[in-house]
Amino acid sequence: MVRTLLWILAAVLLGGIVHLSTVLAMPQAAKQDAYSRLAPLTQVNTMVPLAATKAGAEIMPFMDPAFAAAVCRYDLSGGPLKLIAPVSQAYTSVTFYTRRSVAFYAINDRAAGRRTIELDLMTAAQHAQVPEDEEVTAADRLIIESPTAMGLIVLRALAPEPGLMPMARQALAAATCRI
């Protein structure tokens, strides 16, 4: 009797370990995550506008159809990345995701405070190499540290009414990201 109970206890403990390790391994094992879905549609270190979110043609689940979006799939192994995005009339935001879809930084046009959003994206090691005086003189230069060398930058511009969608798409078309 006691022996059976011990076996069951061992099973429950082991089950807990299996559960936790599968949850933790899921981001690495997932084949259909956002990065994998966007990889065939985008080029590395290039800003690519995404097709409009339409019923039956969604690239990712739960996308906001009121927004035009553009994606820069980055790889910082060649050096820091410079992102320049003109602000649309209504609302523009930039969100940075790691290779595993973790949104590590997001900023909107008002927080950026200018007509164009200008950001430098680099790894911690590249940031350490930026000369200190350069960082001070370029006070208006916003430096974002990426926890991973690869990831996604998603630029979103709101079309407050469906008729304003071409304007939102046009604002995104002028955005660039390059090494």
Add this chain to the structure above:
Amino acid sequence: MRLLFGSCFTLLIAAALGLGATWLTLTRGVAFGALTIGAWKAWPKSGSADIDPYARAMVARTGELPTGMGDGVAFYARTDDVGNGFDGRCTFSISGMTPTARYWTVTLYTPEGRLVANTIDRHGFTSEEIVRDNDGRFSITVAPLARSGNWLPTGGIEQFVLVWRLYDTAIGVATRTAKEGPMPTVERKGC
């Protein structure tokens, strides 16, 4: 012999328990630290580097990109205020006020996060295009058949999800109560 039987039994139970728990938590959407206001639930931390392991696994499995914390916050509703599940063959009314935000959008999805095709190409509303009363309040009718005013078509699907996204808002991790963020009421009107 007994040892062999015992360990096989233990390993089998462990695998079933562990994988079963993972499958349940990831498909049912168990995530911690939800901010609940009426029928609406948001996970502001999922839009930051502090995202918990369950939300991280769920996002990787579904392939979505969570709304970043500096961008806005997304509230999900799957039922009305008293817990009736969203059925696309019924009529629901959404009315009242929203928390302060520069813009908001409300969108209707299938439970998997896809849009529902309809003839008028209407999948949601933005704060700019919605028709309001004189006092600034609004009312949206979510129904399978056309209605006057702000009609959001369900396409008659069995289950749907509403997502209310607030952009450039103070609502987030620090929000605790509904007083700070009055979300619209959701009511079933008939089936």
